[in-house]
Amino acid sequence: MTGTIVERPDLADPATYDHGIPHAAFRDLRAMPGLVWNPSGPWGSGFWSVTRLDDLVAVSRDPMTYSSELGHIQIYDVDEDVRAVRASMIDLDPPVHTRLRRLISSAFTPRHVQGYVEDIRGRVRSRLDSFVEAGGGDWVSAVAAPIPIGVICDIMGIPEEDHDLMIEMTDHLVEGTSSAELDPGAYGNTRPLRELPFNSPAAHGVEEYARNARRQRLDNPTGDLLSELATAEVDGERLSETEYARFFQLMIFAGNETTRSAMSHLATHLVRHAEQFDRVRSDPTLLDAAVEEVVRHASPILYFRRTATIDTTLAGTDVAAGEKVVMWYASANFDEAHFADPMGFDVGRPKVPGHVAFGGGGAHFCLGASLARMELSALISEVLDRGLRLEPAGDPVLVSSNFVNGVERLEMTVVAGG
Amino acid sequence: MSGAVHLTVDLDRCIGIGQCEMLEPEVFRLDDEDGISRVVDGATLDRARAAEVVERCPSMAISIVEDSPSG
Numbered sequence: 001m002t003g004t005i006v007e008r009p010d011l012a013d014p015a016t017y018d019h020g021i022p023h024a025a026f027r028d029l030r031a032m033p034g035l036v037w038n039p040s041g042p043w044g045s046g047f048w049s050v051t052r053l054d055d056l057v058a059v060s061r062d063p064m065t066y067s068s069e070l071g072h073i074q075i076y077d078v079d080e081d082v083r084a085v086r087a088s089m090i091d092l093d094p095p096v097h098t099r100l101r102r103l104i105s106s107a108f109t110p111r112h113v114q115g116y117v118e119d120i121r122g123r124v125r126s127r128l129d130s131f132v133e134a135g136g137g138d139w140v141s142a143v144a145a146p147i148p149i150g151v152i153c154d155i156m157g158i159p160e161e162d163h164d165l166m167i168e169m170t171d172h173l174v175e176g177t178s179s180a181e182l183d184p185g186a187y188g189n190t191r192p193l194r195e196l197p198f199n200s201p202a203a204h205g206v207e208e209y210a211r212n213a214r215r216q217r218l219d220n221p222t223g224d225l226l227s228e229l230a231t232a233e234v235d236g237e238r239l240s241e242t243e244y245a246r247f248f249q250l251m252i253f254a255g256n257e258t259t260r261s262a263m264s265h266l267a268t269h270l271v272r273h274a275e276q277f278d279r280v281r282s283d284p285t286l287l288d289a290a291v292e293e294v295v296r297h298a299s300p301i302l303y304f305r306r307t308a309t310i311d312t313t314l315a316g317t318d319v320a321a322g323e324k325v326v327m328w329y330a331s332a333n334f335d336e337a338h339f340a341d342p343m344g345f346d347v348g349r350p351k352v353p354g355h356v357a358f359g360g361g362g363a364h365f366c367l368g369a370s371l372a373r374m375e376l377s378a379l380i381s382e383v384l385d386r387g388l389r390l391e392p393a394g395d396p397v398l399v400s401s402n403f404v405n406g407v408e409r410l411e412m413t414v415v416a417g418g
Numbered sequence: 419m420s421g422a423v424h425l426t427v428d429l430d431r432c433i434g435i436g437q438c439e440m441l442e443p444e445v446f447r448l449d450d451e452d453g454i455s456r457v458v459d460g461a462t463l464d465r466a467r468a469a470e471v472v473e474r475c476p477s478m479a480i481s482i483v484e485d486s487p488s489g
Contacts (some may be wrong), residue, residue, distance in 0.1 A: 061478060094430075101433050106453035109436030358476075365435055365476035 011038050011049060011303075011328070012075045014178045014402045021299065021405060023343065026051055026331035034317035038326075044077035047305065047324035048317065051331035053338045053356060055315045059306055059327055060360030066325055068364065069093040071307030074177070074403060075326060082195045088246035090254075094363050101367070103232045103239075104247070107155060107225055110370040116155065117374060123150045124378045128386065136393060136413040143379075144263035144407070145256075151375060152255030152368075156248075157224025158213070165209075170253050172202030177403035197249060210248035211241050257404055259372045261300035263379060264396075264407035269294060270383065271390055271412075273345040280347055281384045290347045291376045296355035297345060299330040299405055304364070330405060332356050387417035422462035424483040425471070427455045431479035438480060441471050455479065 009016045009025050016022055029036050035048040035055070050056050059066045069092050072078040078086065089100040106112060127143045134142070149167050150160075158166065172182050176198030184193055187205030196203040214230045221227040229247060231238065239247065270277055276293075280286045305326045308319045319325060333355045334342040340349075358366035366372070390412040399406030425445065427438075434453035438446035445461040448454065463471065465482070472480045 098430070098433055102453055105434035106448065106450075109434060109448055109453070110440035111436060111448065354474075361476045361478060363431075363433055363477060365433070367435075369476075370436065370440070 010041055012041050012043050012402055014400050017302070017402060018398065018400065020398060021302070021330045023334060026328065026334065030331060030335060034315050043075060045324065047075060047326045048319055050325060050327050052315070053332040053335040056327045056329070056332040056356055057360040058314065059325055061362040063093045063363055065309055065312050066306035067093050067309050068306060070309055071305070071324060073304050075305055075324065079194055085195055085242070086197050088250040090250055090364060097363055099234050103234065104225065104229065105367065108367050108371055113370045113374050116151065116371070117378070119154055120151055120375055120378045121382070123147050124382045128382055128388070132388070132414050132418045136390070137411065139267045139410045139412045140260070140264050140407055144260045147263065147379065148259035148375060149256045151371070152252065155225055156251060157222060157226045166252055166256065169202045169205050170256050173198045173200050173253055174257060174399060174401055174404055174406060176200035178400040203249060206249045206252065207245040210245040213248070214241060214244045255368050255371070257406065258300040259375050261404060261406045262295050262298040262372065262376055264410055265298040266294050266376065266379065267390060267410055267412055268396065269297065269345055271392060276345055276347050277384060280380070286347045287377055287381060289349060290380055291373050292355060293345055293347055293349060294376055295357045296333045299333050299357050302330040302403055302405055303328045327360060329356050388414065389416035391415045421465040423465050423468050424462055425457050425468055426481055426483050427457060428479045428481070429454055431477050433477050435476050437474055437476060438471055441474065
């Protein structure tokens with residue numbers, strides 16, 4: 001069978017996400033047999049959309065057939081000659097990926113992130129204190145953005161005075177997935193954009209910062225994660241400056257933008273589903289489930305792409321070697337075959353089967369999942385302990401992107417608690 | 419311990435996420451050196467719980483040792 005061909009909507013077009021995840025369109029796609037072919041556009045050749053959870057998990061867990069390394073993990077095409085220059089471990093397949101990932105995996109295990117809990121709670125408390133004192137404001141810039149960047153920077157060893165710069169640069173990386181434009185020469189960039197992650201000059205800024213950090217730590221190791229990474233060896237060799245910079249960029253982006261999205265969407269759920277959070281307040285054993293439900297609804301990363309290494313068949317659709325296969329987490333997380341009343345917000349959902357917002361399993365499962373869970377858990381429990389009640393003070397301003405489900409601004413008023 | 423089974427971790431597949439250690443700290447321990455999960459010597463789990471832990475390993479590195487004692 002061949003896949004179904006549809007003209008609309010173009011899932012690669014950032015405008016498709018102007019009002020958030022296009023749930024109705026995804027629901028239609030999930031109901032179609034096989035995979036759905038999204039035709040080519042200005043960003044490159046067409047791709048197969050994987051919208052159902054079972055199919056997504058099958059792709060995610062089979063890196064031999066669906067490679068992260070062969071093409072690119074975003075929809076747009078990357079020229080062959082610059083692929084290796086741009087690649088970080090997220091763009092690699094096992095076994096190389098496995099060796100790189102093991103360099104830092106121990107810093108992000110559930111056991112290890114327990115050690116960060118007091119730091120996280122401290123950051124949550126101080127941000128909520130300021131927010132309450134001001135009577136509200138922009139939840140994103142006051143709460144959702146600074147907490148995760150503070151936490152990941154602490155873990156990596158980036159000083160407090162540079163946190164705002166990290167927020168600014170990673171915001172610009174996201175713009176690389178939208179229609180917004182940054183001056184190609186920003187951050188002193190002189191390289192062609194196609195050589196830079198997210199095609200963004202901000203990636204140059206991040207890279208320069210990382211190169212400096214590496215040099216400083218090789219001269220004066222401080223015991224932080226950046227020092228460990230500078231001296232760590234893979235197969236007897238240290239990471240090159242470029243490899244180090246890619247690692248840095250991946251951690252600073254993934255450890256910040258994603259949790260920020262989930263924390264931003266959390267505020268909306270606190271308003272819309274106050275009764276669900278009342279349940280959590282009276283039964284704290286539901287806290288973990290509330291975290292998962294926030295993450296499922298947020299689906300902070302809308303998709304990752306794989307490229308077929310061989311001719312294969314998925315969901316009855318023939319996929320040719322070299323074709324793009326896109327896993328839409330933002331669709332699979334609302335798959336009615338797995339989630340009863342998928343659009344509902346329910347802290348009583350069973351743990352298994354879970355959502356795929358951290359990935360569908362396999363080698364690329366979100367490195368920071370335990371950290372993100374702990375941050376969200378700390379924020380929710382602090383909000384509930386304070387009896388904090390919010391009311392929207394304007395419509396949310398969403399990030400224009402086909403890649404992240406971000407919120408740019410979310411004005412909220414504090415109406416109770418403190 | 420009716421239906422207790424042994425488990426094993428595929429060391430090439432494990433990427434040290436630590437989900438297993440969180441679920442069953444008596445059974446799994448991430449090695450302090452390489453960060454990879456190991457099964458604690460002699461540890462067993464009830465078959466149903468073992469199946470759940472297997473299912474919840476994101477890297478599909480855990481399996482039940484099928485010749486393990488059933489009883």
